[in-house]
Amino acid sequence: MERKEAATKHRAFDLSLKAKPDNAGHFSGYASVWDVVDSYREKVAPGAFVASLAETAAKGRTLPILWQHRTDEPIGQWDVLKEDQHGLYGEGTLWLDEAPYARLAKRGMGAGAITGLSVGYYVKDSSFDETTRIRTLKQVDLVEASIVTTPANDEARVDTVKAKLAAGETITEREFERLLKDRGFSRSDAAAIADGGFKAWAAGAGQPHQATNAGLGDLAKALAGFSLPKL
Incomplete structure (x- = not known):
């Protein structure tokens, strides 16, 4: 199909x-x-x-x-x-x-x-x-x-970041920032969220709903519909 x-x-x-x-x-x-x-x-x-x-x-x-x-x-x-x-x-x-x-x-x-x-x-x-x-x-x-x-180039590595998440591997703060940009955040917003919220997001094993920082509200909404490409 x-x-x-x-x-x-x-x-x-x-x-x-x-x-x-x-x-x-x-x-x-x-x-x-x-x-x-x-x-x-x-x-x-x-x-x-x-x-x-x-x-x-x-x-x-x-x-x-x-x-x-x-x-x-x-x-x-x-x-x-x-x-x-x-x-x-x-x-x-x-x-x-x-x-x-x-x-x-x-x-x-x-x-x-x-x-x-x-x-x-x-x-x-x-x-x-x-x-x-x-x-x-x-x-x-x-x-x-x-x-x-x-x-x-960096933008071409977004799929690699998604593949790491699918395999349960750890991603870096910079890779997290690229993922945010891929989800529609501006460059400046992605950098700010990654700088302030990466540790909280990572501590939640990549589950946005587990983050308690109120500043991650937009992040949770943006990633709520995130899904990996079907193979």
């Missing part, structure tokens, strides 16, 4: 460049490679992007290249995104004249110092192997692809 997860997810890759950005900002490479298990024990199956790419093309749209997943910092567009036998192949153009970060990306990619790509997507269909404990992404809605300075 088809299932679409509500939250946008980020998946980080090493951007395998076939052609470094030229003077006009054109570059090409692979944004994803098939059947490679990442640190989250997930892999992408061939065909996962086909329906999403077709729908985007039918609407006459192109997907943006963002800088570090910042929706207010588009630095280019993907001119070509298609699947082949190796993975998801892309050809992009950086907006060198209009976007300052595009020039930074070009310089870093050319020098081999910026090699990360992180895609934003919704999971529509996946499967989980109980024996290998590996999740296979079978169909996703691709919404953007960002150039990132390091592939394993």
Whole structure:
């Protein structure tokens, strides 16, 4: 049965460049490679992007290249995104004249110092192997692809935090703060709540209703509906 997860997810890759950005900002490479298990024990199956790419093309749209997943910092567009036998192949153009970060990306990619790509997507269909404990992404809605300075950026680690909670493992205060931001808190509110309430929350084994600090009221409400992704 088809299932679409509500939250946008980020998946980080090493951007395998076939052609470094030229003077006009054109570059090409692979944004994803098939059947490679990442640190989250997930892999992408061939065909996962086909329906999403077709729908985007039918609407006459192109997907943006963002800088570090910042929706207010588009630095280019993907001119070509298609699947082949190796993975998801892309050809992009950086907006060198209009976007300052595009020039930074070009310089870093050319020098081999910026090699990360992180895609934003919704999971529509996946499967989980109980024996290998590996999740296979079978169909996703691709919404953007960002150039990132390091592939394993903090925002992409939110799923790892949730996996730790599911396994009963201890999380750090910083991971707790990222979880709050994932639940919709602003950066400043998440930092303040994590600083003042992390110990109380952790002492309650991650159960918000056990916290007695009145300042955690909003936290309890926000996490009351928290549930881990179904595998």
